[in-house]
Amino acid sequence: xxxxxxxxxxxxxxxxxxxxxxxxxxxxxxxxxxxxxxxxxxxxxxxxxxxxxxxxxxxxxxxxxxxxxxxxxxxxxxxxxxxxxxxxxxxxxxxxxxxxxxxxxxxxxxxxxxxxxxxxxxxxxxxxxxxxxxxxxxxxxxxxxxxxxxxxxxxxxxxxxxxxxxxxxxxxxxxxxxxxxxxxxxxxxxxxxxxxxxxxxxxxxxxxxxxxxxxxxxxxxxxxxxxxxxxxxxxxxxxxxxxxxxxxxxxxxxxxxxxxxxxxxxxxxxxxxxxxxxxxxxxxxxxxxxxxxxxxxxxxxxxxxxxxxxxxxxxxxxxxxxxxxxxxxxxxxxxxxxxxxxxxxxxxxxxxxxxxxxxxxxxxxxxxxxxxxxxxxxxxxxxxxxxxxxxxxxxxxxxxxxxxxxxxxxxxxxxxxxxxxxxxxxxxxxxxxxxxxxxx
Amino acid sequence: xxxxxxxxxxxxxxxxxxxxxxxxxxxxxxxxxxxxxxxxxxxxxxxxxxxxxxxxxxxxxxxxxxxxxxxxxxxxxxxxxxxxxxxxxxxxxxxxxxxxxxxxxxxxxxxxxxxxxxxxx
Numbered sequence: 001x002x003x004x005x006x007x008x009x010x011x012x013x014x015x016x017x018x019x020x021x022x023x024x025x026x027x028x029x030x031x032x033x034x035x036x037x038x039x040x041x042x043x044x045x046x047x048x049x050x051x052x053x054x055x056x057x058x059x060x061x062x063x064x065x066x067x068x069x070x071x072x073x074x075x076x077x078x079x080x081x082x083x084x085x086x087x088x089x090x091x092x093x094x095x096x097x098x099x100x101x102x103x104x105x106x107x108x109x110x111x112x113x114x115x116x117x118x119x120x121x122x123x124x125x126x127x128x129x130x131x132x133x134x135x136x137x138x139x140x141x142x143x144x145x146x147x148x149x150x151x152x153x154x155x156x157x158x159x160x161x162x163x164x165x166x167x168x169x170x171x172x173x174x175x176x177x178x179x180x181x182x183x184x185x186x187x188x189x190x191x192x193x194x195x196x197x198x199x200x201x202x203x204x205x206x207x208x209x210x211x212x213x214x215x216x217x218x219x220x221x222x223x224x225x226x227x228x229x230x231x232x233x234x235x236x237x238x239x240x241x242x243x244x245x246x247x248x249x250x251x252x253x254x255x256x257x258x259x260x261x262x263x264x265x266x267x268x269x270x271x272x273x274x275x276x277x278x279x280x281x282x283x284x285x286x287x288x289x290x291x292x293x294x295x296x297x298x299x300x301x302x303x304x305x306x307x308x309x310x311x312x313x314x315x316x317x318x319x320x321x322x323x324x325x326x327x328x329x330x331x332x333x334x335x336x337x338x339x340x341x342x343x344x345x346x347x348x349x350x351x352x353x354x355x356x357x358x359x360x361x362x363x364x365x366x367x368x369x370x371x372x373x374x375x376x377x378x379x380x381x382x383x384x385x386x387x388x389x390x391x392x393x394x395x396x397x398x399x400x401x402x403x404x405x406x407x408x409x410x411x412x413x414x415x416x417x418x419x420x421x422x423x424x425x426x427x428x429x430x431x432x433x434x435x436x437x438x439x440x
Numbered sequence: 441x442x443x444x445x446x447x448x449x450x451x452x453x454x455x456x457x458x459x460x461x462x463x464x465x466x467x468x469x470x471x472x473x474x475x476x477x478x479x480x481x482x483x484x485x486x487x488x489x490x491x492x493x494x495x496x497x498x499x500x501x502x503x504x505x506x507x508x509x510x511x512x513x514x515x516x517x518x519x520x521x522x523x524x525x526x527x528x529x530x531x532x533x534x535x536x537x538x539x540x541x542x543x544x545x546x547x548x549x550x551x552x553x554x555x556x557x558x559x560x561x
Contacts, residue, residue, distance in 0.1 A: 004486055006487075006545060008553065008554055010554065011557070014558060028481060030482045044506055046508075046510070047510065051510050051514045055515055067518060075489050085484065087481065088481040090479070099469070100467070100468055101466075122474060123469055145476070150538070152478065152479055154479070156477065160474075163472045239475050376505070
């Protein structure tokens, strides 16, 4: 569409699986008549002979010969509609038409406004009550969110966030956390075919004020605040961030059930040894501030580590499942942190991150050949001279390079109730943090 | 037997009317719209088409998705065979597939008449 804007006709060729995505995208970007030609899906890794066959065959959507359709796209004169500009307004009414509770639940489900579970219907009285949780005006702008670049971004105000908080089952005291989360503007439902997951970490005094769980079972379904804050982020992403509609916007092939709650937890700050700073302090906030932080990745695993070796020596082994394109987040039970601090010589999170980064190495051969995301997002820049990856591309396959490009890509969190020496390893990278106090 | 049937029908009718009455009496409620504000759409006029291909230069641009370049080399071969009076130039867009490449667009604007672009996945 960029080249169309420059005055040159363009024929986009897309695989058929992405038909709804690209047509919806073209409409929203103002070119509903953009002339797509479709080829079978996928093309990645398909041999040249088969590609040739696809091109000599018919468009699987329209049934017309592929090459003829491509030529038609750039030669056939425009219709009056395609040559026209103008603005299409998209008003969003504040209230829905009155209906029975049963019918409204059905409407919310069928419209894709829920996570598949029943919601609390956002009546005016419930939303008004929810808004008591913040001093901010209902019409105040909170943020903008998009399903991913380059999808369109939607905007939302305090009341619209409160509506989704009601739907999630939240209480007014949870609203400042949910508003801070919404203000970050990151969707929890990225369009990526890889099916991203997200994580929410809450730090500071509000954890205890709203009774979040950072101890036994912190990641389990046992706590109201943990449950509804995490759920609210996904409802906000669906409804305020235009991130739903599987097949049209959301393209995660398998999906990710961590999206239901976004691994929402509080950090167990009370159990951190002296020198081990809570996450929000690491990110520049004061210890007395309440802060919400987001992480992005795909999954969590449970390392079956041995008790016969120091924990820090075992961690690089268990992180081997993580792509060098990603980051690592270690969710450590306080018992392990105490062990690392008291008996293994690590006096801060940063010190441990540095040691792990230096001791997590992979071969150049693996880096070059074994990781899809590295091939897609790193190799193009490496081949254009970006360092250090340009140098790595020229090294022999058995040379060793760091699995994680910097210590900052290894995040450490204190979570859990100290019932045993266990931890979880996630391929989550740190996203952003936002002040909760600002939204009280 | 006939009486029993009549009684059964009467009972069923009563249940039907009663349940209909209950449904009709179910209160209606008003709720807020859960959706955010989508932006207005600025409709962009498409570029005028080129009519025919003779003597024209058409760029075939690979957006640089992993392991898909073979589609474009095959496309160039087939189009060159079918339309020999047209120049078919293949380029790989700079960066990863989501990145912009203004220099390439400048080149196409300066030397080309149209563009074919693809693909993903």
